[in-house]
Amino acid sequence: MMESLFGYNLQNSVKNDEAKSKTPSPSKHVLExxxxxxxxxxxKALNSTSEQVCNALVQGEGLSLQQLEALVKMQPTKEEEDKLSSYKGGFDELGSTEKFVKALFKIPFSFQRVEALLYRETxxxxxxxxxxxxxMLEEACKELRSSRLFLKLLDAVLKTGNRMNVGTIRGGARAFKLDALLKLADVKGTDxxxxxxxxxxxxxxRSEGIKDSIIIRETITQKRKTAEEKEEDYRRMGLDYVSGLGAELCNVKKTASIDLDVLESSVSNLSVGMSKxxxxxxxDLSTDDQNGAFVSSMNSFLTTAEKNLKELQEDERKVLLHVRQITEYFHGDVSKDESNPLRIFVIVRDFLGMLDQVCKELRSTKVPTSPSPLAPFR
Known part of the structure; x- marks a missing residue:
């Protein structure tokens, strides 16, 4: 019934089973x-034969970045290398993967060559x-030091704080740490x-708008305006000026997202890789003339790479010095325990975000009828 319904042939099935049993035994495997x-x-991702890879390692060229990355991940551990090297069975009995890895052992320092080529490639x-x-760090330091608007804003914060603290031990302050900028939004008026x-x-x-308006009146003839119109002019010009601080300190905002530890680690890794x-x-390869092609290929790279690395290390030293100087300029002595040397840029970035929000709110509101915005704090 099964044969007639499904075309199932018992004889063919038996023959297939017998054929399977006659297939050669699977390859022997040494690796886990x-x-x-x-x-x-x-x-499979490498898509090259062992002969092609071995030839590239001898010549010191011919492998792409993706191929080198794949080869680095293939590098066997010392234990795996010992197992493959001490394998006593026939080479043909090994699986294709283990044959490939074992073939690379014929090239002196094969995987060190792979690392060297990957280093050169990246x-x-x-x-x-x-x-x-x-x-970017260098420019951020220059922006903080030279921004006239930022320094004027700090001056306004200091004077405002001193005016509010008259008669207290906090009054008459000559300076404040930038952390205080982030607390300005926490102090609310009576409204x-x-x-x-x-x-x-x-x-x-208001103050910057008045200055800009005076300059404009001195350069061009304007029609007489009402007090309200003048107030609106002051406000618009001043708002445009103050809201431009974020663009003025654009590199400061970018720098705040940098991880200095990662940068220092990257330079250190380049130095270690260069030494290897x-x-x-x-x-390792200088004593055997058979390694001449690889040595020659890498020597041409080393000539410029050593010079570039020294310049990079000097750039790093200068930038770290400037970061320390700008931090001391605003915060005095820098603690050695400071976990993030770029913290000052993070503070300014967060403050600029608060400033932009306030400017947006003020831009969307009408000119206050009361000339004294200090009223809510009295």
Whole structure:
């Protein structure tokens, strides 16, 4: 019934089973199954024969970044290398993956060569990235030091704080740490809405707007305006001026997201990689003429790379010095225990976010009828 309904042929099934039993036994495996599977996947991504890879390692060229990254991940542990090296069975009995890895052992310092080629392949991109980061830090320091508007804003905050603290031990202060900027929005007036930051910004807007308006009146002839129109002009000009601080300190905001530990670690890793490469080229491979092609290929790279690395390390030293100087400029002595040397940029970035929000709120409100924004604080 099954044969007639489904075309199932018992004889064919038996023959197939017999054929399967006659297939050759599976290849012998030396590596652990999971590790073998991972290397097999990487081998497929590599898409090259062992002969092609070995030739590239001898010549010191011919492998792409993706191929080098795959090869680095294939590098066997000392235990795995010992197992493959001490394997006594026939080479043909091994699986294709283990054959591939074992074939690379014929090249002296094969996986060290892979690391050297990967280092060369990624060196320039890493150097460019680090230089851009150091340049951004340098510009951020210059912006904080030279921004006239930022210094005027700090001056306004200091005067406002002293005026509010008259008669107390906090009155008459000559300076304050930038952390205080983030607390301005926490001090609210009697109306429950106006904050100390609103007040400082309004005063800055008015004073700077008046100055700009006077300059304009001196350069061009204007029609006579009412007090309300003049007030609106002061407000608009001053608001445009104050709200431009974020653009003026654009590199400060970008720098706040930088992880200095990562930058320092990257420079350190480049230095360590350079030392390994020098040892490989000038030491391990220098005694055998058969390594000449690889040594020659890497020597041409080392000539410029060593110079670039020294320049990068000097850039790092200068930038870290400038970061320390700008922090001391605003905060006095810098504690050695400071977990984040770039904290000052984080503070300013967060403050600029608060400032932008206040400017947006003020831009959407009408000119206050009362000329004294200090009223809510009395």
């Amino acid at each position: 199954p999971k590790r073998l599977q991972n290397i097999t996947i990487l081998l 060196f320039e991109e890493e150097v460019v990235h680090l230089r851009k980061s150091f340049s 429950g809405k106006t904050t100390l930051l609103h007040f400082v910004v309004q005063e800055m807007i 490469l020098q040892q490989l080229v000038h030491g």
